[in-house]
Amino acid sequence: MRLFVRLFFRFVRLILTPFMLLTEWLTTPKAISRSQEQQVKVDKACEQLALYQFSACPFCIKVRKEIARLGLNIEKRDAQHHAVHRQQLATAGGKIKVPCLRINDGQWLYESDDIIHYLRQQFAAASAIE
Structure with missing residues (x-):
């Protein structure tokens, strides 16, 4: 039964992955x-x-779209x-869980909402040309 x-x-992922990646490509916002200089x-x-x-993780897609938007x-x-x-994520980050943003000072952010919040704080539209 487990098999x-x-x-x-595995079959469901095989079918859904191309659609998820196509949807990401079609709906990625403009930067x-x-x-x-900025x-x-x-x-x-x-x-x-x-x-x-x-590549096909929905939470990773959410983060990648925000990275593209910013x-x-x-x-x-x-x-x-x-x-x-994968090994770097396990040893340095402590667990194999994605998405994970590694910040060079040794900080690891694991939740998609936390990653997006951090990126918006650091690179918000305040520096954007209106």
């Missing part, structure tokens, strides 16, 4: 506008960040298919 349930959900500062600050994620160049690390990133 059947596992295969069923906010910044001056070139964008350079933002890009420099983003070098301190890395997002550990799974116009951030944050490194995305696939913890599902890359053993090195």
Whole structure:
């Protein structure tokens, strides 16, 4: 019975994943506008960040859409298919759970709403060109 349930959900994920990724691609918002100097500062600050994620995770999609909206160049690390990133997430972060934002000072944010709140605080539209 467990094998059947596992295969069923694997099949469901196989069917839904392309639709989720297509929906993300179609509904990703346009990035906010910044001056070139402001964008350079933002890009420099983003070098301190890395997002550990799974490609079809709905919470990861939510975070990636906010990253796109804010116009951030944050490194995305696939913890599902890359053993090195998965191991980093487990050892340094403490658990294999995505999405997870690694901030260079050793802080790890695990909840999508917490990550979005942090990104909005750091890179809010106050620096955007109106």
